[in-house]
Amino acid sequence: DIQMTQSPSSLSASVGDRVTITCRASQSINNYLNWYQQKPGKAPKLLIYAASSLQSGVPSRFSGSGSGTHFTLTISSLQLEDFATYHCQQTYSIPFTFGPGTKVDIK
Amino acid sequence: QLQLQESGPGLVKPSETLSLTCTVSGGSISSSNYYWGWIRQPPGKGLEWIGNIFYSESTSYYNPSLKSRVTISVDTSKNQFSLKLGSVTAADTAVYYCARDCGGDCYDWLDPWGQGTLVTVSS
Numbered sequence: 001d002i003q004m005t006q007s008p009s010s011l012s013a014s015v016g017d018r019v020t021i022t023c024r025a026s027q028s029i030n031n032y033l034n035w036y037q038q039k040p041g042k043a044p045k046l047l048i049y050a051a052s053s054l055q056s057g058v059p060s061r062f063s064g065s066g067s068g069t070h071f072t073l074t075i076s077s078l079q080l081e082d083f084a085t086y087h088c089q090q091t092y093s094i095p096f097t098f099g100p101g102t103k104v105d106i107k
Numbered sequence: 108q109l110q111l112q113e114s115g116p117g118l119v120k121p122s123e124t125l126s127l128t129c130t131v132s133g134g135s136i137s138s139s140n141y142y143w144g145w146i147r148q149p150p151g152k153g154l155e156w157i158g159n160i161f162y163s164e165s166t167s168y169y170n171p172s173l174k175s176r177v178t179i180s181v182d183t184s185k186n187q188f189s190l191k192l193g194s195v196t197a198a199d200t201a202v203y204y205c206a207r208d209c210g211g212d213c214y215d216w217l218d219p220w221g222q223g224t225l226v227t228v229s230s
Contacts, residue, residue: 001171034216036154043204043220044154050214087154091215095170098154 002026002090006099012107019075021102023088028068032092035064035073038101039084047086048073078104109134111205111221119199119228125192129205129221136186137162142208143188144217145179147201155201159208159215160188195228202226 003026013019023033031051036044046055048064051071061076075082083106088099115127129143136143144159158169160179167179173192181188192199202225206217 032214034214036217043206043223044217045220046216046218049216055216055218089154089156089217091211094168095172096156096215098156100153 001095002029002093002097004088004090004097004099006086006088006102008102009100010103010105012105013078014107015078015080017078019078019082019104021073021086021104023066023071023073023099025069025071025090025092029090029092031067032090033064033066033071034089034091035062036087036089037082037084038087044087075104109207109219111207111219113203113205113221113224115224115226117225117227119195119226120230121196121228122194125190125195125199125203125226125228127190127203127205127224127226129188129190131186131188131207135183136181136188137183140210140212142210142215143179143181144206144208145190146204146206146217146220147199148204148223149198149201157190157192157203161210197228200226200228 005024007022033051035048038044052064063074085101085103087101110132112130119125142159145157160167176193178191202223204223206220
């Protein structure tokens with residue numbers, strides 16, 4: 001199985017901050033990397049697919065980059081509604097695996 | 108717009124079979140080349156991909172860690188797909204989500220998701 005790691009595991013930030021979350025794969029996954037946002041008690045929501053493609057309806061302050069084994073999710077200017085947990089997922093090979101999540105909370 | 112809703116027992120006894128159904132509304136489960144998937148999340152933990160199924164020919168893929176106990180099936184007449192997980196233990200206690208999977212040609216992204224249903228394994 002491909003192992004996914006995320007850093008940091010949690011972070012505290014303020015509204016307006018630029019936030020970057022890193023996701024690493026244990027082997028190359030090309031760009032088969034998706035990002036999801038999950039709020040407490042809710043289902044995950046797709047933000048980014050194919051490492052850098054913004055899902056329809058997702059604000060442009062979210063962006064993704066990377067390929068191979070190293071990926072990043074950036075929120076250019078954090079908004080109140082962005083406080084949540086972010087998960088990366090590789091879909092290069094079965095079983096599709098998720099990272100452990102990064103919780104973004106209010107400083 | 109497309110919506111998914113999980114249903115099934117919230118409590119299952121150890122060694123028994125967990126059975127859940129996902130009802131798709133706002134679109135046909137067989138209208139496009141989508142897969143339909145199941146994902147779970149133990150309380151306070153991360154997400155685990157269980158498997159998915161294609162509506163046509165019922166092609167399915169499973170997480171090898173669960174493969175011996177899992178079956179995913181589709182009922183196009185009811186616009187539903189289902190999950191069965193046998194021989195459950197407390198480790199199978201989780202929120203179970205269903206989701207539409209766009210398929211390998213588009214990176215298997217998952218969208219939308221159902222709201223999730225908590226299944227507790229306990230006697």
